[in-house]
Amino acid sequence: MSVFTPLEREPLEAFLAPYGLGRLVHFQGIAEGSENSNFFVSLERGEFVLTLVERGPSGDLPFFIELLDVLHAAGLPVPYALRSDAGEALRELAGKPALLQPRLPGRHVHAPNAHHCAEVGDLLARLHLATRGQILERPSDRGLDWMLAEGPARAARLDATTRPLLEAALAEIAALGERVRGLPRANLHADLFRDNVLFDGAHLAGLIDFYNACSGPMLYDLAICLNDWCSAADGRLEPAHAHALLGAYAARRPFGAAEAELWPALLRIACVRFWLSRQIAADAFAGQDVLIHDPDEFLRRLAQRQRVEIPLPFAL
Template identity: 40%
Template sequence: MAVYTSLDASDCEALLAHYDVGHYLRHVGIGAGIENTNYFLDTHQSRWVLTVFERLTAGQLPYYLELAEHLARQGLPVPAPQRTRAGELIVTLKGKPAALVQRVPGQDVLWPTADHCAQMGTVLARMHLAGRLFGHSQPNLRGLPWIATQLEPLAPHLPADLRQLLTTEIAAQQDFAVRCAALPAGPVHADLFRDNALFEAGRLSGIIDFYFAGNDTWLFDFCVTLNDWCIDQDSGLLDRDRARAFGSAYQFVRPFTDNEVPALALMARLAALRFWVSRLSDWYMPRAAALLTPKDPTHFERILRARQNSPLSLADLS
């Protein structure tokens, strides 16, 4: 949610001509995030989020948009994308694919409580189970194969100790990947951080930004979320109360299978590695944007080291 593509009122009016959602009132750029251009867009009838996709192609987008539409139809708190008068989910804006999605009420929670984490655990498990009925498949484009491709371009930027950490962890995860093939899997959000969930009056009102989604193990998605919602932000260590609230609520809806439990420790490391590498890439190889501040990669380095030094276990989650 950065601003790479600048839009004026006439651009927005041209876009809205494809929809039955009312007349243009205003739009404002959203500066958070790093991947796509996002605007809040208001019409006289309703409020929307307009996304212009900077990396994803029109051919890749149906998976993400149809997954969000599917989950919304399953009764989950996911804002549905709006179809055009012609029934399309994607339009072209300034030569790039774009989509219009319902704007849901609420705000993200910077410092979640155990109750917030429990709500997130319940909804995440429901999303995983609902995804079994989704008829499309697409790999997680930021999975381990992508992580491994970043080692060579990042190496010249890193001191020797970080190069060694990155190299050895990728090797450990490549060995671990063989065991992951049998883990329960399906469509996952893969980026369900605190800024991608909205709460209103203390209740979870929306899960947003599915544009890193893909088919992967449910346990990976669980650990991505855990590593953001249930930690001490300064040290990366687990907050036991929040971790147990999140883990217990998730397992009440979808209990872990016998082969998931021994995979917890390395999967939590993989989830930390994925975001450490993406933040390193954004830090050392940034893209130009009107509103963009790359996120500090040392945050996920700390989380990775914390998961290495204190391996995640079932006892941490129940």
């Protein structure tokens, strides 16, 4: 189970009391998380999620709180930080920064169809449009410079068959970095995988886990999303899924020529980012009872993205 900081009932009850949400009925750790400790919390007045933030500087947390407030005000189905009776959104529990948020309805979809992908594409466009006019600035701590710093040593550990794939991708990042940074920007979720979306039947009911959110090129966020939602087990893109996701997104935010030109490269860059972060996590938590996602999944996807045959629709 990926709960890095276990909780006892008595200190949890003391933490929850200032929210005025009634008696603690039940709580349990959430196994799916890989970076923070998350708990389902049942109180007399409803269902909630408690997050203990394990990674990243605590100074970034006001950014996440403000971003979720903005998205919630724009009508997006996102969690948001509840305030205590003293008006505090960010508090401390077990020595960690802690946030209490409403629990959104729905379940994860692990085998999406084209309808699911269209719903996700539409929601991602809404997220970008809600913030692009007034971006909350926060550079990603796992952006292009991080990839170039971490990548060469990790690539050197690969076998002779796989190493050139990573080395070529890193060279592409170095060559295209300034052009990528110049693409149209907004606030990004930056981790819009299947396990961060909730569906209630056919309806997209929630978008969760914003702890990788940042400011940056909207196309990069789209590439991250599509690489997960529209990939087959062998890493190939599923055309029907990809067309559905991209079409729904473009219906709200049409693409520009620079985005169309850099689209294949952004798909490769997004593969590098998650191969690196998963490999680092696998090394750090080897042998521990922590959920580790397979880094090689993104090597397979990177190999398949050497030729991208699904262009952006309606590029202007």
